[in-house]
Amino acid sequence: MADRIARAGVYPGTFDPVTNGHLDIINRAARILDRLVIGVAMNIGKGPLFPLEERVELVRAETDSIAQRTGTIIEVVPFEGLLVGFAREVGAQVIVRGLRAVTDFDYEFQMAGMNRRLDPEIELLFLMASEGNHFISSRFVKEIARLGGDITSFVPRLTRDRTIERVRVPNPGE
Template sequence: MAKARVALYPGTFDPITNGHLDIIARAARLADRLVVGVATNAGKGPIFTLEERTELVKAETDIIADQIGAKIEVRPFSSLLIAFAREVGAGMIVRGLRAVSDFDYEFQMAGMNYRLDPEIETVFLMASERHQFISSRFVKDIAALGGDISSFVPKLTGARTLAKLRS
């Protein structure tokens, strides 16, 4: 029996956006199991706790898993990405690219990860055209200033983001 193909899609997901969910749905089709790793990343000053982000990502990805019949697991992590990839048995790390500006950073990160473990490949997925401009940072900024974020995030995430920023 062939070894299961496990992919890891890491991120801060503060909050998870429709762009993230698009990449998750597409990545889930490339692997037998997709692990969505929710990173601690306190340096980004998240509005949601790690537990809240993990819960939201799980709620939103359970819908995708049911729709396409995929195995999607959501796990928090605070270790080195390559160490976490090894821990979950991932043979590939999935990264989404929105624009050329993402490529330089992601290219460097992929090179470093390859040096740390050449057995784990980095796979880049281009964001779908309708999601290329969406970022968690912009979503938080728009929400904080009273703007409508409903086209950028799923309904549950939108409601929780507004509640968090307006409390």
């Protein structure tokens, strides 16, 4: 039997913070791919809540169990620049993207066309968010946390604790 070529993919995002929706896509991509590189984008323009190093650390911590359970090699790597360049750099043949709604599709469709033009050898794999996660976004998680709401059902425990710690405004008497 000939050796099978390992299927490698990249799942990019800012992961600020990593949500249960992200983990759902990572878990499902890990069942399809042999190696998954999670590219944590620098993206300072979005004004991240967490510094890049902490986002990388949180994604690693939250994905260790997925790698162990699926047997997929999962790497978490910071990156900046063109996504297709990053995909080439890490040897990925596939870019994984999650879709939540029609509005995501419009944006992703345009980005897919641009990436395809930049490197036609890299395929795009779109995974629909699971029913329980289709409404979760990092932006909403941060907003709910800032306003004192409960984010327990949107993010894993470590990420929840760090997010609350980061947005917590100390009382003047503390």
